[in-house]
Amino acid sequence: MRCALKKQYFTNPVVIGTISGLALIALAISCATVNRVVVVPPMIAGAKYVGMDSCALCHEKEVKNFTRTQHSRIELREVVDKEEVAGLGCEACHGPGSLHVEAGGGKGKFILSGKEADSCFQCHLDKRAEFSLASHHPVREGKMHCTACHNPHGDDINQPAGALHHRADAVCAQCHKEQARPRVFEHEAMREGCTTCHNPHGSINANLLVQRDNNLCLKCHAQVAAPNTAGTVMIGKVPHAGFAGNSLLQQGTCFSAGCHTAVHGSDVNSHLRY
Amino acid sequence: MKRVALILLFAATLSRAAAPEITVTPGVNFATVSGNDDKFRADFGRDDGWMGGIGEATWHQDLGNETTFDFAARGAFQLQLDLTKKEVGYLRAGFSQFRKYSDTTGGFYQPFTTPSFQLAGDPHLDIGNITVEVGLTLPKLPLITLGYERQYRTGQKSLLEWGGVTEAGVTRKIYPSVKNVDEQADIFKIGVAYEIKNIQLDNQFRYERYETDTKRVTLEEGKSVTVRETYQHDAFFNAFRLDSRLNEQVYWSVGYLYTTLSGDGGMSVNTALPVTAFDRNWVARVLDLGTESHVLNANLMFGPFKGLTLYTGVQAEQTDADGLTDALLTTGLSPTTTNQLQSTTDKTSLTETFGARYTKIPHTTLYAEARLTQQQIDLDEVQTGTAADNFVSQTDTEIFRQDYRAGFNTAPWRIVTFSGRYRYALYQNDYDASIDTAAGYPAYITMQDFTTDEVMLKLTVRPCTYFSASLQYQLVATDIQTGTAGVPALAPKGTRISGEYNANIYSVSATLTPISRLYLMGLVSYQDTCTKAFDNQAAAVTAYNGDVYTVLGTAGFVIDDKTDATLECSYSFSDNFKNNAAAGLPLGLDNQRTSLIAGLSRKFTDKVSARLRYGWYQYNETSNGGLNDYTSQLVSAACTVRF
Structure with missing residues (x-):
């Protein structure tokens, strides 16, 4: 399948055209001289690192409190212009600060606000x-x-x-x-946290689910099985699989099959059906 | 008279104002889609065809007297305004809204004549918020902030709750469903912060009014189930905090958070043409919910000698919650019944944190942390009335959580940074169902332990100024051990491993600037994950096992002194589809996402620049027979003018 995949992309005229066109353009202009250098995101054009001690002159509170943040664990003392300075704690995320310092500071002036995801990435x-x-x-x-x-x-x-x-x-x-509000009958999984079922950053599954099949529920709701009952899945007093051709687990996932739909808790049903 | 004075003051201010710095970026873009345009809309948050207007606009003006005005707009749906006078105060306001489209394709079951269904229309949610904040920043006086925020979501979204389709005696739940959502929250905030003798006092108060009205409809052959819920609550939060750095070595803080919430609402479940025991009609005529919580914490950080930082903290929490419903139940198979449902929760917890950071080893940071939580939850649940499934349940839960982590970060040579982290967590839950008249359900779980091991290693090398690379590896392994009560003649009591989760995540990234005009960045990530629940060899359940590959690349090139080119590519691939259609509903996913984006930007003059972008996107999902596949192209052009 992967060979077919490669063939699919490398025979696609759009892909071939784009790559060829860009290669030709790059070739045609590669000999011209320019007075600029490329800026690699999330760097700041023309700026240099100044170290945390410089930041502390104005942002005293933030720098002092930095030692109690989890990010301080990655702080290392760095050598800037042959001098060892306090670690690049601030500038690791906010970018080199020399232009910011020269401009006398100011919001949004030559410094990354920290809202650029590239800084974190x-x-x-x-x-x-x-x-x-x-x-x-x-x-x-x-x-x-x-x-x-x-x-x-x-x-x-x-x-x-x-x-x-x-x-x-x-x-x-x-x-x-809506998902976090209190309910008459809570789903105990909520005590373990949202990340028990969801990956907040990204997932291949809809709704950021870590799994979208029965494993998501059964990993907690599996009941010890009686001997000689292979193929039967009991949950509470109810057999959920193996008892009929259309047993519950055959039809879909516990929540997607329309049975236990109140996955974040229910106001009317202790089995989280509604 | 006052108005005249204010106008004169404003005019005087403007007369001292510097010229504004204004940028406007009008733009236009066009998208074409072939294939599933529902899926395209859900992925891109837009329709195909033309779109245009002011893409971005900014206005910055120094008004004099240390007063600045900033305005930024992104499209018509993201606006921010900031008026600040140094050492006096500020006014900030914002508005943002975006549309989230849903893909209305339900499940997929290949053996059926019609293996998948899609609903008509383009369900979407408009998600937005409006904020206003005023702050007083007068020197030597408390910092006072007043804020208001309105959050809202309105529209329709698709659900992962599917209706049944039956063919040749086989039923699979694959028919898509949607939910109407009308939700808003109004939040008022008052903050006061002040420093007295090196002690920082901070009090934050928040009042929240939340209202929601939702309706979800699940369609099946011959019937529909409509669940309507209304709910509103008033919640008050107040957090008070004191903190102080006594000297370079000692920092302390204490805080107290009080929360109270009072909610009410109603609910109805209506099944048209009820045919089975599960098909019921409900009306919850009374719904009352209440929560009260006290959280107290204290933290101390101190450095006994240079290079060593120790910290400790303790947090105590007491939460009481109760809920009451009076539900009128009408089943399709038995007479009308009236139930009263009630729950009360009493939760007490104590969390202790201990940590250390050591930086005295040259170019190295070592750290370790332990977090322990003891929690007691007493839960009483009762259902009374005329229904046959009434129950009384009293469950006392004892929870003990241990979370330990330790790591290092070192750069023994300038060209190498190496870091590692290990985490071990054990979450133990013991349930004591002292009363359980339902005998086995819902209080059938007697204990549950979650044991997690995590390892992360990362190596970064910068052998020369034009090249750096990072290699990261993560291992996550979680075992869930579950104990269940015995159910006479059905299941014995005992314990067993109910679930196992294992993931290996490899990431490699590199940045190369071979010449001063070109940079190349790349990232390759591979995740190998497996979740296996105890299935007692039931063929309907298969292990969730699969790989996810992600490749990202970016290149930037300086063409000449005024022109830049960029190229971005992205590819992700997953293969965790397992075809167990004969025994269940396959829900794994095999898909590929590819994008290729080329951009060109040129600065014509100091005040005029423009950019052009072309993107090609493709999505393939072989696990549902290609129903979600699409290919799209997007061209956009924008011009930025500075005034």
């Missing part, structure tokens, strides 16, 4: 890949930022800036209030 490679999957939060599309869920300056990275709650799921509840 420099280190979080797996997250960058996950955001490219079919189901993902719209970070790459610019409709939300990593900082909507994570506070890079906080002592708990899984906490949005300014949030009142000190609980991981409060991050999700900011937007997904």
